[in-house]
Every structure is written in structure tokens, then in C-alpha cells.
Amino acid sequence: MEEKIIMAHGSGGKLTSELIREVFSEAYGNDTLSEMEDAAVVKVSEKIAYTTDSFVVRPLQYPGGDIGRLAVCGTVNDLCVRGAVPKYLSAGFIIEEGLELGLLKSIAKSMAETAAEAGVRIVTGDTKVIEGNGGLYINTSGIGIYPENRRVPGTKNIEEGDAVIVTGTLGDHHASILSERLESVGKIASDTAPLCEVTEKLMNDESITVHAMRDITRGGLATVLSEMAESSGCEIEIKEGKLPVNKTVKAFAGMLGLDVLYMGTEGKMVVILPKAQAERALGIIRSCKYGENAVVIGEVIKKSGGEDSANAGRLLLETSLGAKRVLTQMVGEGLPRIC
Ligand code: MG
DSSP, rough: OOOOOOOOGGGGHHHHHHHIIIIIHHHHHHHTGGOOOOOOOOOSSSSSEEEEEOOOSSSSSSSEEHHHHHHHHHHHHHHHHTEEEEEEEEEEEEETTTTTHHHHHHHHHHHHHHHHHHHHHEEEEEEESSSSSSSSEEEEEEEEETTTTTTOOOGGOOTTTEEEOSOSSSHHHHHHHHHTTTSSSSSOOOOOOOOOHHHHHHHHHHTTTOOOEEETTHHHHHHHHHHHHHHEEEEEEGGGGGGGOOOOHHHHHHHHHHOGGSSOOOSSSEEEEEEEHHHHHHHHTTSSSTTTOOEEEEEOOOOOOSSSSTTSSSSEOOOOOOSEEEOOOOOOOOOOOOO
16 A cells, blocks of 8 residues: 555654655655755845745646746746845645655655756755645745846836747646646646746856846746836736747647737746847757747837826737737636636
């Protein structure tokens, strides 16, 4: 019979030690983690980026990824879109009793592989077992370092005339989770991926000045871009005809009446930079493993004079028919829990 997690695995005693040794240290042990001290001691730069995120996706495994890969990528991507080099992660596991040990091992292995791919080390962690029905929740925090003299991208740097680039197709992760849940016949692969190769190449290119970057997560492109428009006080316009969408995802979304603009993706981001640099940036992004479908989808039309402007900070979509409509952030809940 498949071995399962029981409450005693979270007792802090012998079974907890065994679980940590056999699952987590086995998967991603390193010098720092294996010291098993109360806190990891690591080397950082003068300025660091620091972020945290929790992951509650169901199902735990899906085509193209699992909750472990997602938990590493989500935190890594939040660091690298701020222009930092992701270095260290913490991993906190809240495990419901009944979770199959084999599944937990496979998720820990997936985290190890993804961390190696992203060049980060998981240096500290925690495990709790709660009553339940075989569920799993993971929190990851991450630290990224800044090489000397590196500029920090942020929405306050966005300027009129900037180009808006998206690094690949929209909605893949959302469609993957939904198709798994609906047990639909065709499998759609999630795009969950670390974006640090893309961000590092952009940040290290002397002729590129990235103004702002954001990874596109659960609210989809429309949510992330309208947040950026709002916080920068800029009017951003994107063209429907330019949006990259995988054929299968488009068909799947159409069938269910979903708008790909609000569908989550976990391996794509938005890059905003001066228009004159857009072609060079596209070349760089397309040379990366997770950037081959990068395109310019729009531009920053104007920067408002201040909060009194009626149109301060909004996102416009030019539809394929030439009409324009305002897009807002996602309202309510993007179903189902996809991250
Ligand atoms: Mg983010």
C-alpha cells in the first residue's frame, strides 16, 4: 500500500526528522540546508529584493508542471522582474494528513529541478501536518541580489512612448488547470517557467533600459497591465490583434466563454521599455528558452499630469475591428484556484 502522511509526521519528533531527511534533504539538500540550524546564513549584496508567495493550486500535478515547480517559479519570477538575481528560497510546507508520500517526493524533486534551472538554492524550510484530506500548500519566500550599479525596474519609470512587450502566449497555465479539472480529452500544458534568463539578459545589455517588468499571474494580462497603468498614471494601449495565444488555448477558452486577457499564465511577463529599444529587446527575449514567442503588443500613449486627469492610468484595448474599450482589473474570483 502506498505510504501516506500521518499526523505524527508533523510532531516535531522522529517521523518529522525522517520526513525532512528522506523527502526534502534528499531532493534539494545543500550545505546551507543540511546544517539544520534554526536559520540559514547566506551571503547577499548591499541591496536585496525580498518577496513571498503561497501556492494552493489544485490539482497538485498537471500537464507541464506541479505545485512545486509553480512555488519555485512564482517567487523566482517576482524577484527577477524587479531586476534582481534570484539566489535563495525558503520553502514552507503545510501538508494535510493522507497525502501520499510518493507524491510529496515527486513534488520535492520537481522543486529541486526547477530551483537548479533558475539558479537558486532552497536554504531553509518548514513542515507542518494538519488534519485534512491529502492536500498540500506551499509557501516560498525568496531573496534576490543586485549586482553593483544595477537599476531597479518599476512602474514609476514608465514613460510616454514606451513599447509594451509580452514574452509569450497568454492563458496556458489557466487552461491547463481547468482542462485537468474538467477532465477534458485534450491535455493542455501549463507554461510554468522561471524567467530569470530573460530578465538577466535584458538587465545585462548595455543598450537596453528596462523601465518596468511584471510577471503575468492569476489575473492575466489585463489585470497586470491595468495595475501598471494605474500605478504609473499612464494610459497604456494594447492591440487585440497582436496578442499571442496558443491555438488550443484559444479554442478551449472560446468553448468555455473565457477571456484570455484575464486567464492566468505562470511563465510569461510584460516588459516596458523605450520604443527605440523594442526590436533589440525582442531579439534578446526570443533567444531565451522561455521567450521565443515574444511580441510588442502595444504602447504607453500618455503620462497624465496628475491625479486630476480624468483618464489617469488606464488600459485600453483596440479590438480587431478598430473599436477601443477600457480594460479593468479582474473583478471577483478567477476560477478555479490556479496558483
Ligand atoms: Mg508578480
